[in-house]
Amino acid sequence: MSSVYQINKGINKPIEFKGLYGQYIGWLAGGLVVLLLTFVALYLLGAGLLITVPLVFALGGALIFTVFRLSKRFGVHGLGKFYAKRGLPTYVRVKSRRVFTTLKTSGKVAV
Numbered sequence: 001m002s003s004v005y006q007i008n009k010g011i012n013k014p015i016e017f018k019g020l021y022g023q024y025i026g027w028l029a030g031g032l033v034v035l036l037l038t039f040v041a042l043y044l045l046g047a048g049l050l051i052t053v054p055l056v057f058a059l060g061g062a063l064i065f066t067v068f069r070l071s072k073r074f075g076v077h078g079l080g081k082f083y084a085k086r087g088l089p090t091y092v093r094v095k096s097r098r099v100f101t102t103l104k105t106s107g108k109v110a111v
Helices: 023-044 049-074 078-086
Strands: none
Touching (some): 049 078
């Protein structure tokens, strides 16, 4: 009796859906939920369908265009790296050498 095992060839690959990678799938889904809630709120407030539907379609198109553009530009982890790099200071100002002279060494040579 031989067993048949399937091999998962997608190990360590990022999640992809129609060209969107990783976090962008969640952003698109969240944006579409917000658009749905916006449509419902506008409809319940009495806004006309001739205003509500084109507005929601325009915002949806802008959302899809923006998310796909970000996914293509930054890739899977690139947007997080972009925001992390933006958060770094351009330089560090030290007014005293005391910071460096009072460092304790553990006997190891720093590289």
